[in-house]
Amino acid sequence: MIFEALGSAVLGLILAWAGAHRLAHRLPARPLVYSTGIAGALFGDFVTRTALGPGTALLSLLGAAVISVASLSLLLRPAGRMHRRSAPA
Numbered sequence: 212m213i214f215e216a217l218g219s220a221v222l223g224l225i226l227a228w229a230g231a232h233r234l235a236h237r238l239p240a241r242p243l244v245y246s247t248g249i250a251g252a253l254f255g256d257f258v259t260r261t262a263l264g265p266g267t268a269l270l271s272l273l274g275a276a277v278i279s280v281a282s283l284s285l286l287l288r289p290a291g292r293m294h295r296r297s298a299p300a
Contacts, residue, residue: 212265215256215268215272216253216256219252219255219256219271219272219275220252222252222275223248223249223253223279224245224252226252226276226283227244227245227247227249227283228248231244231245234287237287237288237290238286239286239288244286247283248279248282249279250282251278251279251281252276252278253275254278255276255277255278255279256271256274256275259271259274259275262274
């Protein structure tokens with residue numbers, strides 16, 4: 212069980228690093244991104260393991276990856292400035 216948690220934390224760190232590397236201009240500070248990725252993966256592992264029970268390590272890691280990516284996606288900012296046009300008078 213400890214190796215599963217460690218594996219999910221490493222998976223969350225890898226996903227956070229990939230997101231921070233690829234989308235650096237749309238994400239906040241890197242420490243926040245890394246901690247969100249790790250926390251999301253640990254939470255996803257916990258939820259998946261609670262739902263499916265012990266003995267499903269690969270599915271738990273898949274759940275960890277899904278929740279980690281979902282939590283990282285909440286940090287994304289819009290790509291460009293949103294231009295609002297006023298209605299013509």
